[in-house]
Amino acid sequence: MPPVSFQSAIRCRDLRKEYRSRGGNVQAVRGLDLDVRPGECFGLLGPNGAGKTTTIEILEGLLDATSGEVEILGMRWGEHDDELRQHIGISLQETRFPEKLSVRETLVLFRSFYSDGNDPAAVMAEVGLTEKSKSWVGKLSGGQRQRLAVACALVGNPELLFLDEPTTGLDPQSRRQLWDTIRSLGERGKTTLLTTHYMDEAERLCARVAVVDQGKIIALGSPAELIAGLGGEHVIEFALGNGSRVAVEELLALPAVKKARTEAVGMALTVTEPHVAIPALLQILERQGLELMRLTTRHVSLEDVFVHLTGKRLRDDEISPS
Amino acid sequence: MTKYHPLRELLLARLREFMREPEAVFWVYGFPLLLALGLGIAFRNQPAEKVYVDVQQGAGDAYGVARDLRNSANMVVEIHSAGECHDRLRLGKSSLVVIPGDPMTFVFDPTRPESVLARQRVDDVLQRSAGRRDPVATRDDHLTEPGARYIDFLVPGLLGMNLMGSGMWGVGFVIVDMRVRKLLKRFVATPMKRADFLWSMIGARLVFMIPELVIVLGTGVLIFGVLIKGNMFAILVLAFLGAISFSGLGLLVASRAQRIETVSGLMNLIMLPMWLLSGIFFSSDRFPDVLQPFVQSLPLTQLNNALRAVILEGAPLVSQVWRLSVLLVWGGISFVCALRWFRWN
Numbered sequence: 280m281p282p283v284s285f286q287s288a289i290r291c292r293d294l295r296k297e298y299r300s301r302g303g304n305v306q307a308v309r310g311l312d313l314d315v316r317p318g319e320c321f322g323l324l325g326p327n328g329a330g331k332t333t334t335i336e337i338l339e340g341l342l343d344a345t346s347g348e349v350e351i352l353g354m355r356w357g358e359h360d361d362e363l364r365q366h367i368g369i370s371l372q373e374t375r376f377p378e379k380l381s382v383r384e385t386l387v388l389f390r391s392f393y394s395d396g397n398d399p400a401a402v403m404a405e406v407g408l409t410e411k412s413k414s415w416v417g418k419l420s421g422g423q424r425q426r427l428a429v430a431c432a433l434v435g436n437p438e439l440l441f442l443d444e445p446t447t448g449l450d451p452q453s454r455r456q457l458w459d460t461i462r463s464l465g466e467r468g469k470t471t472l473l474t475t476h477y478m479d480e481a482e483r484l485c486a487r488v489a490v491v492d493q494g495k496i497i498a499l500g501s502p503a504e505l506i507a508g509l510g511g512e513h514v515i516e517f518a519l520g521n522g523s524r525v526a527v528e529e530l531l532a533l534p535a536v537k538k539a540r541t542e543a544v545g546m547a548l549t550v551t552e553p554h555v556a557i558p559a560l561l562q563i564l565e566r567q568g569l570e571l572m573r574l575t576t577r578h579v580s581l582e583d584v585f586v587h588l589t590g591k592r593l594r595d596d597e598i599s600p601s
Numbered sequence: 602m603t604k605y606h607p608l609r610e611l612l613l614a615r616l617r618e619f620m621r622e623p624e625a626v627f628w629v630y631g632f633p634l635l636l637a638l639g640l641g642i643a644f645r646n647q648p649a650e651k652v653y654v655d656v657q658q659g660a661g662d663a664y665g666v667a668r669d670l671r672n673s674a675n676m677v678v679e680i681h682s683a684g685e686c687h688d689r690l691r692l693g694k695s696s697l698v699v700i701p702g703d704p705m706t707f708v709f710d711p712t713r714p715e716s717v718l719a720r721q722r723v724d725d726v727l728q729r730s731a732g733r734r735d736p737v738a739t740r741d742d743h744l745t746e747p748g749a750r751y752i753d754f755l756v757p758g759l760l761g762m763n764l765m766g767s768g769m770w771g772v773g774f775v776i777v778d779m780r781v782r783k784l785l786k787r788f789v790a791t792p793m794k795r796a797d798f799l800w801s802m803i804g805a806r807l808v809f810m811i812p813e814l815v816i817v818l819g820t821g822v823l824i825f826g827v828l829i830k831g832n833m834f835a836i837l838v839l840a841f842l843g844a845i846s847f848s849g850l851g852l853l854v855a856s857r858a859q860r861i862e863t864v865s866g867l868m869n870l871i872m873l874p875m876w877l878l879s880g881i882f883f884s885s886d887r888f889p890d891v892l893q894p895f896v897q898s899l900p901l902t903q904l905n906n907a908l909r910a911v912i913l914e915g916a917p918l919v920s921q922v923w924r925l926s927v928l929l930v931w932g933g934i935s936f937v938c939a940l941r942w943f944r945w946n
Binding site for chain 2: 339340341342361364365369371373374375376377379380384387388389390391392393394396415431435
């Protein structure tokens with residue numbers, strides 16, 4: 280590894296990617312700038328189809344950009360490919376490893392590609408697959424397969440790790456296990472770029488996140504900064520009988536309310552002090568004779584940031600606001 | 602570095618995957634064995650067929666006629682009443698009914714080949730026992746020695762067919778499967794040398810080829826007594842070149858296909874003409890002259906011809922150079938094109 284002579288582990292400027300398709304050209308990435316600092320865990324957040332995977336595959340050197348500059352660990356694709364491949368670890372969104380090889384055999388295979396790397400046994404221990412060492416990949420659960428994918432990314436002892444939706448489709452327990460693994464990488468000074476459409480994942484793992492929508496970064500900062508940008512720290516969600524609504528202007532006039540929006544079912548307020556806002560809200564409802572069906576409060580999350588920025592939910596399985 | 606050798610690990614992975622896939626093992630090793638056994642048994646040299654003849658009771662000297670016929674080899678003769686004789690002939694229990702008398706009458710169905718044969722043999726026997734002398738002296742010399750039977754012809758053809766099938770499937774199918782699984786993409790995301798990957802595919806083919814060769818030739822030799830006249834080294838070289846060339850074709854077919862269905866279709870499209878025309882089950886010389894340039898330019902035709910020449914006739918390897926160059930040109934061109942067009946992502 281050359282001495283750390285770069286300021287960004289990943290640096291890209293005005294990245295663009297156009298696909299030709301039957302219905303004309305599709306712009307998957309439209310002028311994206313990114314700086315990931317050495318040693319940080321950086322999250323690319325966005326809904327399906329936002330351009331996250333296209334971006335990460337260009338950064339991984341698996342796709343050519345239509346235009347734009349990319350620098351990885353101070354090197355460029357097309358000039359230092361072999362060197363770069365030795366120093367990055369990749370977990371693709373979907374790789375089906377050979378079913379009839381054992382976990383250990385798979386890791387030894389991947390280890391053999393790198394001139395310098397980690398002991399497969401150590402990597403297995405790190406991702407918690409030691410007990411499955413001799414099991415065939417075909418017998419692993421979804422979570423174990425994802426951990427194997429991360430292990431294959433780690434076995435070359437990479438400086439920089441790309442994880443494309445590492446926990447998509449996993450049960451909560453498997454997700455937590457994988458989070459622990461990723462967090463421990465950060466503690467050892469590895470740089471990680473991960474994409475996710477889970478807000479809680481980004482909040483827990485990433486020092487900084489970039490929110491991507493329609494091929495562009497629409498917000499950048501630490502999760503705390505992005506949340507603070509909403510002005511309040513709490514969200515009050517409520518729904519009224521017969522689907523009635525209260526005018527947004529009226530809600531914004533309430534004390535401690537910073538933002539108000541209409542959701543698919545009911546409405547949501549971003550507030551600084553729930554104990555001030557809630558009595559005021561209830562007064563309005565009583566005055567207008569509206570029936571309260573549901574009222575919940577919670578902390579603001581990146582999800583709220585995203586909805587605020589785009590007016591869209593992050594995941595397809597949630598109903599988007601009308 | 603020595604602890605983890607990429608080419609060795611890739612090759613080991615291929616071998617392990619194959620050996621752990623019972624279906625693949627069956628198609629590569631079990632299927633040709635069954636095919637050789639089935640065809641060998643179906644076309645084995647059978648003892649001369651017996652002729653079933655009934656003599657009708659009541660007319661003329663039925664017992665005398667029956668006695669004359671029984672003296673001849675392979676004749677099964679029974680005496681029955683007219684009605685029974687008729688029924689037995691109708692049901693196929695006998696091939697011919699003889700009604701003694703003057704003239705002697707033969708009742709049979711002229712569309713049944715065994716009946717026609719029975720009529721001639723019965724006539725022959727009866728004429729001779731009545732005193733006919735054949736003016737020309739004849740002698741039969743039966744050809745049943747190993748090397749000239751159908752099974753001898755078949756075994757080298759099956760070997761060639763197997764080298765083609767497993768070369769193409771073993772490389773083509775496996776690569777497309779890896780592409781579908783995004784495993785190829787995952788591999789090129791590592792510092793793996795692409796040449797190592799391709800060499801491991803070919804290396805694995807060559808390793809798998811040895812048991813194939815042993816099984817097909819072993820079945821021929823041990824079960825059907827096929828005589829191998831050529832030397833084993835020459836046969837090994839032929840099998841090696843066949844395996845390599847068809848791996849090249851397999852690689853070419855798989856170089857861009859994105860779906861298993863595509864590669865299966867392409868593979869069948871390429872193999873079908875060779876199954877039919879390349880002389881696996883019968884000699885490719887039987888096709889009309891117009892087709893011969895095409896037939897002779899197929900790689901399997903040349904491999905089969907060379908295998909037959911070496912195995913059955915003991916031809917030296919040097920005499921097969923022309924055939925082998927046709928085979929290798931196919932393999933070589935396929936490799937070069939496959940490498941140019943290969944789609945890793």
